[in-house]
Amino acid sequence: MPVLRTYPIFFALVGLAASSLLYRRALTFMNADAKAALMDSSSHTRLLGLIAVGVFLVLVLWRPSVGWAFLGCAYLGLGARSYFRLRRLGLPLRAARLILIGNVSAVVGIAVCAFIFALRARP
DSSP states (O other), X not given: OOHHHHHHHHHHHHHHHHHHHHHHHHHTTOOHHHHHXXXXXXXXXXXXXXXXXXXXXXXXXXXXXXXHHHHHHHHHHHHHHHHHHHHHHTXXXXXXXXXXXXXXXXXXXXXXXXXHHHHHHOO
């Protein structure tokens, strides 16, 4: 597959890699109680992410442009949810900032990738 057709995937990969690195770095600034609270609240977000990917797979088989647009919108919604979840948890400021930047990088990477593919899949 030519790189010119698959370059949007690199946006998603870079966003996810940055998110993972920043998340791991943020964990070093947190105590055990804060880590436990973060892990507990992350379980619902992971479930929502899996549901979004499942719906995306069904939609992309039906109409690719609708599936890709849904994926972008779903991750934008999950990003907004993570912002409010982080504020509610009361994590240390430096750790919360790193996690938020990581979440934003993942959301932007996936959303940009999804919307590029959605534009390509238009009839």
